[in-house]
Amino acid sequence: MLGVDTIDVTLGDAPVLKGTSLNVADGEIVAVLGPSGSGKTTLLRAVAGLLEIQSGDITWDGQSIIGVPSHLRRFGLMFQGYALFPHMDVGGNVAFGLKMAGHDNIVEEVAKALVWVDLGGFESRPIDSLSGGEKQRVALARTLAPQPRLVMLDEPLGALDRNLRQRLILDTRRVLDERGVTAVIVTHDRDEASALADRLAIMREGSIVQTGRVNEILANPADEWVAEFLN
Amino acid sequence: MGRIRWGWVAVAALPAVFIGYFFIYPVARILGLGLAELNIGASGLDARLLRIAGFTLWQATLSTILTLLAAAPLTWAVSTYEFRGRRLATALITVPFVLPTVVVGTAFVSLGFGDSIWAILAAHVFFNTAVVVRTVSTLWSRIDPHLEEAARVLGATSWEVFRRVTLPLLKPAVAAAASIVFLFTFTSFGVVLILGGFEYATLEVEIYRQAVTLFDLPLAAALAIVQLVGVTGALYAYSRYQERKAVTWTLERTSNRRAPSGAARALVALSVLATIGALSIPLLALVTRSFSGEFYRRLFESDPVVGRPISAVGNSLLFAFIAMGIATVVGVMAAAVITGRRGSLSRWFDLTLMLPLGTSAVTIGFGFIVALGWPVDLRASLWLIPIAHALVAVPFVVRSTLPTLRSIPAETREAASVLGASPSRVWREIDLPIVSRAALVGAAFAFVVSLGEFGATSFVARPNTQTIPTMIFRLLGRPGETSFGMAMAMAVVLAVLTAGIVMWIDRAQVGDIGRF
Numbered sequence: 137m138l139g140v141d142t143i144d145v146t147l148g149d150a151p152v153l154k155g156t157s158l159n160v161a162d163g164e165i166v167a168v169l170g171p172s173g174s175g176k177t178t179l180l181r182a183v184a185g186l187l188e189i190q191s192g193d194i195t196w197d198g199q200s201i202i203g204v205p206s207h208l209r210r211f212g213l214m215f216q217g218y219a220l221f222p223h224m225d226v227g228g229n230v231a232f233g234l235k236m237a238g239h240d241n242i243v244e245e246v247a248k249a250l251v252w253v254d255l256g257g258f259e260s261r262p263i264d265s266l267s268g269g270e271k272q273r274v275a276l277a278r279t280l281a282p283q284p285r286l287v288m289l290d291e292p293l294g295a296l297d298r299n300l301r302q303r304l305i306l307d308t309r310r311v312l313d314e315r316g317v318t319a320v321i322v323t324h325d326r327d328e329a330s331a332l333a334d335r336l337a338i339m340r341e342g343s344i345v346q347t348g349r350v351n352e353i354l355a356n357p358a359d360e361w362v363a364e365f366l367n
Numbered sequence: 368m369g370r371i372r373w374g375w376v377a378v379a380a381l382p383a384v385f386i387g388y389f390f391i392y393p394v395a396r397i398l399g400l401g402l403a404e405l406n407i408g409a410s411g412l413d414a415r416l417l418r419i420a421g422f423t424l425w426q427a428t429l430s431t432i433l434t435l436l437a438a439a440p441l442t443w444a445v446s447t448y449e450f451r452g453r454r455l456a457t458a459l460i461t462v463p464f465v466l467p468t469v470v471v472g473t474a475f476v477s478l479g480f481g482d483s484i485w486a487i488l489a490a491h492v493f494f495n496t497a498v499v500v501r502t503v504s505t506l507w508s509r510i511d512p513h514l515e516e517a518a519r520v521l522g523a524t525s526w527e528v529f530r531r532v533t534l535p536l537l538k539p540a541v542a543a544a545a546s547i548v549f550l551f552t553f554t555s556f557g558v559v560l561i562l563g564g565f566e567y568a569t570l571e572v573e574i575y576r577q578a579v580t581l582f583d584l585p586l587a588a589a590l591a592i593v594q595l596v597g598v599t600g601a602l603y604a605y606s607r608y609q610e611r612k613a614v615t616w617t618l619e620r621t622s623n624r625r626a627p628s629g630a631a632r633a634l635v636a637l638s639v640l641a642t643i644g645a646l647s648i649p650l651l652a653l654v655t656r657s658f659s660g661e662f663y664r665r666l667f668e669s670d671p672v673v674g675r676p677i678s679a680v681g682n683s684l685l686f687a688f689i690a691m692g693i694a695t696v697v698g699v700m701a702a703a704v705i706t707g708r709r710g711s712l713s714r715w716f717d718l719t720l721m722l723p724l725g726t727s728a729v730t731i732g733f734g735f736i737v738a739l740g741w742p743v744d745l746r747a748s749l750w751l752i753p754i755a756h757a758l759v760a761v762p763f764v765v766r767s768t769l770p771t772l773r774s775i776p777a778e779t780r781e782a783a784s785v786l787g788a789s790p791s792r793v794w795r796e797i798d799l800p801i802v803s804r805a806a807l808v809g810a811a812f813a814f815v816v817s818l819g820e821f822g823a824t825s826f827v828a829r830p831n832t833q834t835i836p837t838m839i840f841r842l843l844g845r846p847g848e849t850s851f852g853m854a855m856a857m858a859v860v861l862a863v864l865t866a867g868i869v870m871w872i873d874r875a876q877v878g879d880i881g882r883f
Contacts, residue, residue, distance in 0.1 A: 186781050206784045207792075213785045219778035223800050232796070236787030282786065 143192030154342040167329035170339030176322040212284030218275040227259030233282030249281035287319040382701040393734025401588030427553040430491035438499035440638035446507030449624035464497040467819025468557025469836040473858040474649035482564035502544035546605040554727040570594040662852035679838035687817035690756035694813035698764025728822025755823035760813035767809030
């Protein structure tokens with residue numbers, strides 16, 4: 137279980153996260169929903185250990201992980217631009233996390249992960265030959281393959297066109313459900329958030345202002361801004 | 368992050384120690400030695416210093432202006448027009464630039480006009496035309512054609528368009544090319560040593576004469592200080608341009624060359640043929656005359672004074688391999704530190720590593736014999752030659768690998784980290800494979816630099832460790848048609864080796880994976 141406890145993050149001189157708190161239970165999928173610039177990506181990067189927090193605490197199963205470097209946290213993060221390794225093929229990308237963890241049957245695991253995202257047999261395809269939707273799915277497979285304790289997806293469908301998005305939302309949800317993962321998904325799109333997640337956390341200017349199920353929040357918004365934003 | 372990363376410190380330490388002991392420490396010793404000499408303030412010394420510094424400045428300025436003029440027609444042709452053979456023309460004029468200075472010097476002697484200021488100026492123009500054509504045409508071909516068309520519609524003649532629109536836009540590129548040519552000709556050594564006779568000496572040549580021939584180390588050091596001041600000035604002018612480049616670069620991304628028509632076609636043909644024709648004369652003379660006797664066979668025969676000249680080829684290749692190894696390791700590690708997160712350390716490295724490039728090879732060689740008696744006397748060591756070459760070559764390796772390393776997005780490394788790769792593993796799995804192609808190109812550059820290096824080698828080479836350039840110089844210095852012929856044959860060997868490797872580099876850079 138992930139615990140984010142009133143953390144502050146300042147980038148340069150600008151405070152980006154201000155007393156942000158968020159809990160994610162095991163097996164739960166939470167969507168952090170907010171307008172662009174509200175600090176969603178920064179929250180994921182803080183949890184992943186890619187930047188320092190100024191105050192507050194981040195815990196896993198009640199234990200602080202502040203001092204743990206990102207490569208030892210065993211979290212998965214799918215970047216908004218995917219950040220696929222350009223010098224490796226699809227198989228090399230998906231195998232990377234398994235290799236770092238010292239897995240035994242990497243070839244098999246890679247094949248399995250690619251089947252999850254409907255890209256079976258894509259192992260030797262070069263990255264620059266993939267379409268946008270295929271890249272998204274390779275990135276998802278790469279994130280899920282090493283079976284991280286926590287999966288974080290940053291605008292997982294943000295870069296795709298609308299038709300593709302509709303289809304991939306369902307596919308992504310199916311993949312996450314089948315794996316039973318604990319996940320945090322960041323998005324600025326309400327439909328995407330409600331389709332992918334069990335629970336929403338509404339973020340505004342660096343703070344989580346309300347959490348709950350979609351219909352709960354819609355029925356009882358914390359303030360006018362939340363009501364407006366969800367419309 | 369706040370922790371000290373000891374692995375990182377270790378990576379930074381090797382290039383820092385290398386540059387510190389083999390470059391900064393020797394230069395500091397030269398400064399100490401030279402400042403004391405300058406303090407004496409003997410009037411005779413001042414007059415001589417002034418005369419040599421004056422000549423150096425004068426010939427560099429004149430060489431720069433002449434090069435700009437000589438390069439103008441071809442620059443215009445390859446920037447404005449697309450025609451068959453354009454790429455070939457650009458490649459051909461680059462040949463003189465990559466040739467070692469001793470080869471260029473020998474080629475001009477083979478034309479029969481050595482020991483004159485004209486030979487020096489002509490050789491400088493020959494050498495640097497490519498710098499101007501390449502630097503300026505890169506910008507010129509990207510100027511938005513609408514700007515020139517707009518001026519035409521507003522009533523400007525072709526000449527007015529050029530003078531009022533094109534030329535002002537080109538100014539930063541022309542200034543950059545001019546400062547590079549000035550820097551090269553200000554520090555010109557091999558060409559002036561071979562073509563200047565006893566009459567003409569640049570600071571660089573005079574440092575060599577005072578130190579090696581007359582053993583007046585303090586005077587040589589004083590000259591080196593004057594030289595450093597001049598070089599710093601040129602580098603400053605160049606960096607001023609680089610800061611402004613960012614603005615200029617908002618021009619077009621792709622080139623806007625068009626097909627020449629009518630009178631333009633004739634002018635383009637004339638520009639291309641005249642430039643390439645003029646540049647090929649010295650090389651044709653060199654190659655032709657090198658075959659006018661049994662000179663190549665004589666290279667294999669033992670000579671009482673210089674030994675078997677061909678053995679210099681073996682020495683050069685051996686030194687080049689060692690220098691390439693050192694320069695590649697030091698250069699890639701330095702590039703890694705420069706792209707690392709620590710801001711001030713990376714800036715300091717970037718600047719310091721570029722210094723050897725500007726300082727001149729003679730200062731490096733001179734610094735070695737002044738300083739490297741401590742803590743162990745290295746001055747007789749065979750390693751000095753490849754180390755000197757590596758020092759000259761490190762900036763080339765850094766410059767080849769930095770753009771590739773910088774082009775790797777931070778997210779790519781972060782993705783590897785989140786997937787479980789430790790910082791050193793990230794370097795091994797991400798940076799190293801991506802940079803390897805560029806590092807190979809940098810290594811090849813280092814090899815070529817080592818093969819042709821003359822300035823530093825002339826200080827540290829011993830009779831039994833002659834390289835191809837120092838052997839050519841020794842042969843040139845001996846009277847007799849046969850010695851001269853052997854020098855020409857040797858120069859051709861060096862030119863072929865150099866051109867071969869450079870052609871390989873050029874092909875390796877086309878359509879490769881080194882440009883993410």
